[in-house]
Every structure is written in C-alpha cells, then in structure tokens.
Amino acid sequence: MLFEDMVLGRSFEDMCAQMYYRGKMFGFVHLYNGQEAVSTGFIKYLKEGDYVCSTYRDHVHALSKGVSARAVMSELFGKATGVCRGQGGSMHMFSKEHGLLGGFAFIGEGIPVALGAAFKTKYEKEVLKNDKADAVTVAFFGDGTCNNGQFFECLNMAALWKLPIIFVVENNLWAIGMSHYRSTSDPEIWKKGPAFGMPGVHVDGMDVLKVREVALESIARARRGEGPTLVECETYRFRGHSLADPDELRKPAEKAHYAARDPIVALKNYLLEHKLADEAELKSIQKKIDDLVEDAVDFADASPLPPRSQLLENVFADPKGFGIGPDGKYRCEDPSFTAGTAQV
Amino acid sequence: MRAPPSTVRASKLVTNAVAVKSETASIAATKSGHELLLFEALREGLEEEMERDPRVCVLGEDVGHYGGSYKVTKGLAEKFGDLRVLDTPIAENSFTGMAVGAAMTGLRPIVEGMNMGFLLLAYNQISNNCGMLHYTSGGQFTIPVVIRGPGGVGRQLGAEHSQRLESYFQSVPGLQMVACSTPYNAKGLMKAAIRSENPVILCEHVLLYNLKERIPDEEYVCCLERAELVRPGKDVTILTYSRMRHHVLQAAKSLINKGYDPEIIDIISLKPFDLHTIGNSIKKTHKVLIVEECMRTGGIGASLRASIMDNFWDYLDAPIMCLSSQDVPTPYAGTLEEATVVQPPQIVKAIKQLCG
Numbered sequence: 087m088l089f090e091d092m093v094l095g096r097s098f099e100d101m102c103a104q105m106y107y108r109g110k111m112f113g114f115v116h117l118y119n120g121q122e123a124v125s126t127g128f129i130k131y132l133k134e135g136d137y138v139c140s141t142y143r144d145h146v147h148a149l150s151k152g153v154s155a156r157a158v159m160s161e162l163f164g165k166a167t168g169v170c171r172g173q174g175g176s177m178h179m180f181s182k183e184h185g186l187l188g189g190f191a192f193i194g195e196g197i198p199v200a201l202g203a204a205f206k207t208k209y210e211k212e213v214l215k216n217d218k219a220d221a222v223t224v225a226f227f228g229d230g231t232c233n234n235g236q237f238f239e240c241l242n243m244a245a246l247w248k249l250p251i252i253f254v255v256e257n258n259l260w261a262i263g264m265s266h267y268r269s270t271s272d273p274e275i276w277k278k279g280p281a282f283g284m285p286g287v288h289v290d291g292m293d294v295l296k297v298r299e300v301a302l303e304s305i306a307r308a309r310r311g312e313g314p315t316l317v318e319c320e321t322y323r324f325r326g327h328s329l330a331d332p333d334e335l336r337k338p339a340e341k342a343h344y345a346a347r348d349p350i351v352a353l354k355n356y357l358l359e360h361k362l363a364d365e366a367e368l369k370s371i372q373k374k375i376d377d378l379v380e381d382a383v384d385f386a387d388a389s390p391l392p393p394r395s396q397l398l399e400n401v402f403a404d405p406k407g408f409g410i411g412p413d414g415k416y417r418c419e420d421p422s423f424t425a426g427t428a429q430v
Numbered sequence: 431m432r433a434p435p436s437t438v439r440a441s442k443l444v445t446n447a448v449a450v451k452s453e454t455a456s457i458a459a460t461k462s463g464h465e466l467l468l469f470e471a472l473r474e475g476l477e478e479e480m481e482r483d484p485r486v487c488v489l490g491e492d493v494g495h496y497g498g499s500y501k502v503t504k505g506l507a508e509k510f511g512d513l514r515v516l517d518t519p520i521a522e523n524s525f526t527g528m529a530v531g532a533a534m535t536g537l538r539p540i541v542e543g544m545n546m547g548f549l550l551l552a553y554n555q556i557s558n559n560c561g562m563l564h565y566t567s568g569g570q571f572t573i574p575v576v577i578r579g580p581g582g583v584g585r586q587l588g589a590e591h592s593q594r595l596e597s598y599f600q601s602v603p604g605l606q607m608v609a610c611s612t613p614y615n616a617k618g619l620m621k622a623a624i625r626s627e628n629p630v631i632l633c634e635h636v637l638l639y640n641l642k643e644r645i646p647d648e649e650y651v652c653c654l655e656r657a658e659l660v661r662p663g664k665d666v667t668i669l670t671y672s673r674m675r676h677h678v679l680q681a682a683k684s685l686i687n688k689g690y691d692p693e694i695i696d697i698i699s700l701k702p703f704d705l706h707t708i709g710n711s712i713k714k715t716h717k718v719l720i721v722e723e724c725m726r727t728g729g730i731g732a733s734l735r736a737s738i739m740d741n742f743w744d745y746l747d748a749p750i751m752c753l754s755s756q757d758v759p760t761p762y763a764g765t766l767e768e769a770t771v772v773q774p775p776q777i778v779k780a781i782k783q784l785c786g
Contacts, residue, residue: 202531
C-alpha cells in the first residue's frame with residue numbers, strides 16, 4: 087500500500103511535468119518529487135473523517151487522501167470536471183468528501199484553517215457532547231513557513247487548547263532559492279515545539295517507515311486528546327520549487343546525496359530484502375499506476391472546459407437570495423444573486 | 431405604518447420633524463417591547479442565536495471572561511462556557527483563519543475584532559480565505575462566519591482606533607457586508623448574519639453602542655440586503671449608513687423646518703447595495719446626496735455613485751453629491767477630529783446646494 091501510494095505520487099507528478107511542457111497545464115505548478123514518504127507516511131494512517139490541510143505543493147497530498155487522479159488531473163487542466171470545477175487549479179485543491187481543506191497559495195495561510203478543523207473536533211466533543219468526535223487534522227507546510235507569524239501563533243493556540251492537530255514540517259531545506267540556513271536563526275525546527283509546550287520530533291523524511299512510526303504515534307496522541315505534535319521531516323524535492331524554477335542555486339552534490347536516498351527506491355529495496363514482495367509484484371504495481379495516470383490524462387483531455395456561465399456561480403453560498411427577510415424566509419428569490427454586481 | 435406629517439414647501443414649522451421607523455419594523459404595532467442600548471441589542475441577538483443553534487460560537491480577544499470590551503458578549507461565557515465564547519490570544523490573523531477552518535468543517539463562528547482596525551491584521555485570512563474559498567473550492571465548502579467589530583471615528587481615540595475600513599473590505603469578492611445603526615437593526619442584522627451561509631462583515635460603530643431604543647419582544651430577523659427607509663420624502667434622496675444616519679437625521683430637523691422634504695435611506699447593506707430600494711427612491715426624487723463616514727478615495731460612496739450612475743442615469747436631474755470624511759488619518763485633537771467627519775451643518779448646506 088505504501089509503495090503504491092508513493093509510486094502514484096511520483097508518476098503523477100512526472101506526468102504533470104510532461105503535460106505542463108506540452109502546454110496542457112498552466113501557471114504555477116509545484117511538484118512533490120522526492121517528498122512522497124512524508125505524504126504517504128502520514129496520510130495513509132489517517133481514517134475517514136480526518137482532515138488534511140496543505141500548501142501549494144498539494145497534488146500528492148490530495149492523491150494520498152483519496153481524491154481520484156482523474157479529478158486532480160482535470161483540475162490541473164482547468165476542466166469543469168476537476169475537483170474544484172476548474173476554479174482552483176494546481177495550488178488550490180479542495181475536497182469536502184475527502185476532508186482536504188486546501189491548497190493555499192500564501193504560505194502559512196493554511197495552518198490556521200487546519201487549526202479551525204481541530205478546534206471543531208474539540209468543540210464537537212465538549213460542547214456538542216459527541217463522544218465519538220475524534221477527527222485529527224494534519225497540517226503540512228515547509229521550512230520557509232516556520233519563520234512566519236502564523237506558524238507560531240498557531241503553535242501557541244494548539245498547545246494552549248490541546249487541539250488534535252499535527253504540524254508536519256516538510257523541511258526540504260529550500261524556500262524557492264532561499265536556503266533554510268540563511269533565513270532561520272535556529273534551523274532545528276523541531277525544537278520550536280517544546281518552546282510552546284508540545285513535543286517536537288525530528289524524523290528522516292526520506293524513509294517512509296520511519297515517518298510512519300512517528301505518524302502513528304502522533305496521530306494516536308492527538309486522538310487520545312493529548313494535544314498537538316510538531317514533526318519536522320527532513321526531506322528534499324528533486325525538482326525545482328516549481329516548473330518555472332531553473333533550480334540553479336542548489337549544489338549538485340546535495341542533489342546527488344538526496345537522490346541516493348530516494349524514498350521509493352529505499353522502500354523497494356526494503357520490500358525485496360525482507361521478502362515482503364517480489365520484483366514482479368512491484369512491477370505490476372508500477373504498471374497499474376502508469377495506466378491509472380494515463381487514464382487520468384485521457385479523462386482530463388476529454389473533459390469539457392468550464393462554460394462561461396460558470397464564472398459567476400459559487401461566489402456567494404446563499405444560492406437563493408441575499409439574506410433572510412423578517413418572516414425568516416429568503417427575501418428575494420433572485421436567481422442571479424450569485425452574479426453579485428458583475429456583468430458578464 | 432404611520433404616515434409622516436405632510437410638509438409644505440414654505441413656512442410651516444413642523445414639530446414632529448423626523449418621522450422614525452422603517453416599514454420593515456412592526457414597531458408601530460408593538461406597544462410593549464423593551465428598551466435597551468445598542469450593545470445590549472447585539473448581545474440579545476447573539477444570545478438568541480447561540481441558544482437556537484449549538485454550532486454558533488464566538489471568538490475574539492476578551493470576549494469571554496471580560497465580557498467583551500464593549501460588553502457585547504457580557505455574561506455569555508458564564509452561560510455557554512469557555513469554548514463557545516472563546517478568549518483568544520492576540521493573534522488576529524490566526525484566529526480568524528481558525529474561524530474559517532471551523533466554519534468549513536461545520537461550526538458557525540463569529541469573530542469579534544476588538545476594533546475593526548485590528549482586523550487589518552486578519553486581512554490575509556479575510557480576503558484570501560473567507561472571501562475566496564467557497565469559489566475556489568468549486569462550491570464545496572461554505573464559510574458561514576460573521577466578522578464584526580466597532581469601527582469608525584470615536585471621541586479622540588487617535589488615528590489607529592478611528593479607522594473607517596468599510597471600503598477596505600468592500601472589494602473582496604465573496605464577502606457580504608452590512609452596517610448597523612440602531613438597536614433594532616443591530617439585533618436583526620446580527621441574527622441574519624449568523625443565519626446566512628455567506629461570510630458577512632457586520633460593521634458596528636464605537637459611538638453608537640449606547641443608543642437607546644424600544645425593540646419588539648417577539649423574535650425578528652432583519653434582511654441583510656435590504657435598505658431601511660428612515661423617512662419618506664420627495665425632494666431629494668439622502669443615502670447614508672451607520673453613524674452618519676444620525677447626523678443626517680439631525681440635519682433633517684433643520685431642513686424640514688426650512689421646508690425641504692428629504693427622503694432618508696439607511697442603506698444598511700454595503701455590499702451588495704439594495705438598488706431596488708435606492709432606485710425607487712431616485713425615480714421619485716431625481717436628486718441624490720450620499721453621506722458617509724468612509725474616506726473620499728475609494729469609499730463606499732464612490733462605489734455607490736458608480737452603481738447609481740450605471741443604473742439610474744436617466745432619472746437624475748443633478749449630479750450625485752457625496753459627502754465623505756477627509757482622506758486623513760483621524761487626528762487626536764477634538765477640533766480636527768470633528769472636521770474629519772461630516773457634520774450636520776455640512777449636510778444642510780449640501781442639500782440647499784442640491785435642491786436650491
């Protein structure tokens with residue numbers, strides 16, 4: 087299962103790169119190659135009803151959480167069948183069904199949203215008296231975010247109210263071209279957890295089994311109501327920050343060092359060594375995934391572009407009219423309400 | 431609804447110069463009802479909604495044990511518990527984002543900015559997340575938050591506590607915005623905002639919290655997008671909101687004594703504008719004066735003027751006049767502060783200019 091998920095992530099991202107250069111995908115696309123162990127290691131051990139909140143590097147988080155490859159690929163192509171009807175794009179993947187709370191372009195912006203989902207769990211348990219409420223939220227973000235105010239504000243609030251949230255730092259050492267060591271006074275991010283009153287853990291993010299160990303423990307901790315955990319995963323992105331990044335600042339030696347620790351290769355070797363799977367099985371998984379990704383591309387290609395009429399839908403959530411009248415009913419059953427004041 | 435005393439355009443002095451109460455209120459029918467101050471009306475609305483729906487919660491600085499710095503949430507923490515009336519640390523951006531996340535996953539939070547100005551720190555979350563997520567997620571998530579707080583120019587509170595931020599939030603797509611001005615509409619709008627599925631910004635005013643009025647005992651909900659007809663008339667349409675409504679009413683006393691018959695509309699809904707009510711008025715009077723507390727540059731008045739011109743150009747007999755506050759950070763000195771916002775004599779002068 088872990089292998090399959092990581093291979094899905096890698097193959098999907100490779101396909102994204104291809105599609106981008108062929109002109110099927112546009113804008114800013116941030117690929118996750120190399121970091122698969124973190125996504126798989128955490129998300130695969132969540133249960134249904136748990137929440138994940140991500141950043142702009144969210145394709146693989148979406149896939150791990152269960153969003154279909156077809157929906158993600160369509161979204162990237164900007165088609166109406168995308169998971170956000172084509173309105174979100176690469177950086178804004180949302181799925182209510184799978185508990186994926188986004189997809190945010192500004193760094194640090196998603197952490198408070200994740201905190202809100204965790205707050206809701208606590209609220210459900212304590213105010214609405216639902217004993218079964220134990221949804222855990224996992225917030226993913228990078229090393230650059232750890233210097234941002236929202237990160238610290240949320241660490242404080244999470245520890246203060248003992249919210250069921252796990253802060254997962256995907257420390258890939260680079261924030262576009264800014265090295266983590268050049269921007270951070272104390273580069274050991276896990277240390278910032280205890281400063282706020284929560285455990286801080288550092289784990290090798292290139293090894294999915296080690297990530298899994300930490301994930302299981304922190305998820306269980308949160309579910310028991312013991313509060314948040316800060317997990318720093320040392321990982322690396324094999325490609326540039328985005329498909330527009332020439333990636334000239336990173337030294338080849340560093341890249342080679344991490345390429346040798348490719349999480350998929352590592353897991354493959356482990357499985358073969360411990361005779362948990364054989365070559366044929368792994369090859370068939372790879373083939374299955376390749377077919378899945380091809381199918382996703384075909385589906386996305388065949389899907390329709392959003393019609394112009396979709397532009398003004400979903401701006402406002404109250405679909406029938408503005409506000410409620412004195413009798414408690416919607417005052418104005420205006421079908422063009424969602425058009426707001428725009429003219430198209 | 432009581433008809434206002436008719437005025438003749440010459441000399442007759444009218445004692446009951448300002449007819450009050452809009453048609454939305456069944457106030458005239460309510461002999462009973464109870465008197466309270468505006469902040470108490472807000473609290474009543476909030477309390478009723480919290481009783482009605484257990485998912486409604488409040489969060490903000492000092493809302494819980496302190497009871498709110500303007501006492502809007504006084505007593506609520508004792509009644510509903512510390513989690514439903516959450517005292518947050520001073521982290522506007524993060525707790526507003528937290529409200530967004532909670533709203534996305536099923537709660538109905540109300541965020542109190544201790545002063546509207548503090549919500550500037552939450553602008554990232556308000557603009558990017560509150561406003562956008564419903565659209566960007568393709569309609570999957572709704573964000574039923576209410577963001578409220580006192581704004582406007584107070585009594586020598588200094589520049590940063592006297593900000594008029596309605597226009598800052600106005601452009602954000604996906605946000606709905608209303609401004610309350612009386613205890614009646616404060617309670618009604620609070621309830622409507624909480625029940626709405628849209629993210630709503632409820633603009634209150636620091637100086638209006640102690641306004642007293644008699645409101646009905648029965649439950650009522652105001653309409654978020656409906657303007658309030660404060661005084662029907664036929665000479666000129668005066669569009670205003672929040673504290674300026676009261677300055678307009680004050681100016682109206684002397685205007686009516688001089689024989690003018692202004693139609694005064696409190697627009698209530700700052701986004702979207704209630705062009706239905708406003709348009710009907712313009713078709714009747716053909717002249718418009720907008721009186722607002724927002725800055726002149728890019729203010730609500732500027733937007734409203736554009737909307738009116740787009741839609742009702744043919745009905746206008748004169749250019750739309752707009753009185754806004756000055757484009758200055760509110761000074762501390764009393765005389766300067768007074769000159770920053772629109773005062774009743776200026777309104778009288780403007781009407782004379784407009785109507786002749």
